[in-house]
Amino acid sequence: MKRMRKMYRLVQCLALTILMIEVWQGQGSIGNGIGYVKAADQTNQKEKPIVLRVCNWEEYIDLGEWDEEEIIELENGTVIFGEQPIYNDFEEWYQETYGREVHVEYSCFGTNEDLYNQLTMGDTYDLICPSEYMIMKLMAEDKLCPYSEEFYNRDNPYNYYINNVSPFIYKTLATNEINGENWAKYAAGYMWGITGVLYNPELMTEEEASTWSVFGNPKFNRQVTLKDNVRDSYFAALGILKADVLTDEAFLAASDYHERLEDLMNDVSPTTIEQAQELLDLLMDNVYSLETDSGKADMITGKIVANYQWSGDAVYAMDQADEDDFELKFAVPKESTNLWFDGWVMLQNGIGKDADKQHAAEAFVNYMSRTDSAVRNMYYIGYTSSIAGNREDATIYEYLKWCYEAQEDVEDSIEYPVGYFFSGDNADADYIVDVDASQIGRQLYAQYPPQEIIDRSAVMRYFDADANKAINQMWINVRCFDIYDVPVGVWIAVLVAILVLLRTVYFKSKLATCNS
């Protein structure tokens, strides 16, 4: 009888649980239903606000709330000020321009891999901003929507992207292909940069810093840091392994130099991966640590002398150090540097066939590509925008001058050409800025590197499934503790500990038998 009662209780509980779930789900759908009816009643179905789900890197967009004194007044009369998050400005602008209400659901991701995992686990976004290799991977997997033809129509004044994007960035996008389609059709450049070595000029010479082998230099034993990230570390390892070829004069002078450079820096053959593992094992014994974020602060506090750094973070670190009257410099290894960029791409499973949504997504990219938006974002996050402006709208170039142009009374000013970025022609007299000679190896140099550095930059492509597996396994092997490295003393101690433990257990069980 008792057992029956128990069973009855159990059934009752189960029924109740199911009921609760039912009610909960039911409420949800009832609620939605009401909301839907209301919206349809009040306005035309078409007027429902467009919801745009945007996912971007953390701290990678202007979130506004600038102080009064942060207003930037440029020589061409443009005034830049971030009052509220830029995506809220976009919402207002879209309403004014196209008469439709759009609501941006803005969220962030931490790493490209996290983003990819989120996507595979079923999170849907309309517009995301991953790095070049993730864009390639998504393109190869056919997960992206191409931008519409209208997006590339230069005659439409609201097509800020195509009218303002740097010819250098656009060329890089348009000359790289995945599955026979070029990236420019699927990705709109947002920020870009290179990788290099941030160093303390008091303790390290420029020459010592200008090579990837600085991380294996015994002179700086335990005073340099690498990135805690397999792609960056692998790139550095390739730079060291292939240094002889990369700096060979015949190689540098070859007509197909750039193609060969990219091939070398994308070498994922098993032997190279094996060599990279051996090299990284050695480097691990020479570096202070691997880091993602702490390196900047450790440079300033003097814990380390040099660290592997992305150009944008290098600018940030140099700015911070300047405030403390401490000089840091940025060097770009002579072997090669990793040209990277982040770009806006539209996802198929978010946009689908929804033309309104695609229009809003493209408008969002265009709004971000306005020169004033680009300046706001650059000022806020410290990275370099892919937006260059054009002859009529020189806001970006004015901002560059506002940041770096030498005072007129400075004697040792030099001419620094940035035409490759702004007009595609580095000899372009319109884009040669007079800067203080000390700017070489400093912020401007990291933000808009000179042409010769761009010439030796290589885009690191995505690794296909096999290579990805092999390289990640290589990285895990480098990072893991090898069981054969356990010292003999520890083995003995463990053995003794086990014996003691067994003895205790044995006596205890004996005691237990006696007691009972």
Add this chain to the structure above:
Amino acid sequence: MGKIRFSRAQLCIPYGLFLVCFVFAPLVVIIYYAFTNGQGQFTLENLTSFFSSPNTIGTLAYSFGIAVVTTGVCLLLAYPVAYILARSSYRHKSVILMIFVMPMWINFTLRITALKEVLTIIEGNLSFHPFLNTVIGMTYDFLPFMILPIYTTLIKLDGSLLEAAADLGADALQTFLKVTLPLSVPGIISGIVMVFLPSMTNYVVLDMLYNSTYIMGSLIGAYFSAYDWHNGSMIALILLVIILLFTLFTNRYSDSDAGSRGGVFGA
């Protein structure tokens, strides 16, 4: 309207739901991934590859080493403190206890950052002693978890037992070894459980103190960011089994010790 009554079983429903959604369901997913490959077929390869690679076994050993040493150090530091606190006749014991527990209220990252600076002053270059730094960091982090349970067992200890031991001619050391220590074993065990398990996986401490070697937690993360759910899940599962065995083992001890007064050193 009658009074709304809930039976005990019904009161468990919210927790039961929570358990099913956030503990049981993820576990099923982990088990599924652990025993399948990329094509969704059943495989034991993930298991065998874990135990055949010197690197993964090495990581397990390294995590174990950190956890054992940390737990040992915590125990050695915490027991005297808890003992003195519990035995002292000072009226405001709770105030002193609070001083020991207070660091727990300060943000964890902040504490480790401060510790990093202190250690840099002492050692100069932190990268030469990664294991030592990690143990110090973990001890700093988990010490209160060892003090509290030992203190609570000791404070509940019946004073008359100690008097009885003294009456029967035991000196202070004998009383401690034969009465106090065995009776505090349940506290020690729960302290060990609370320190040992998290210190096997808390890789944030390693990251922040510049120890670039992987431990179990970071190894799982490394597999996940390489989109390899299968090996990652297998490691998570292995960790779970280790924890399970460990808990079963310690449970047996704390139970039997509470019952019989033999104690670890009783025989």
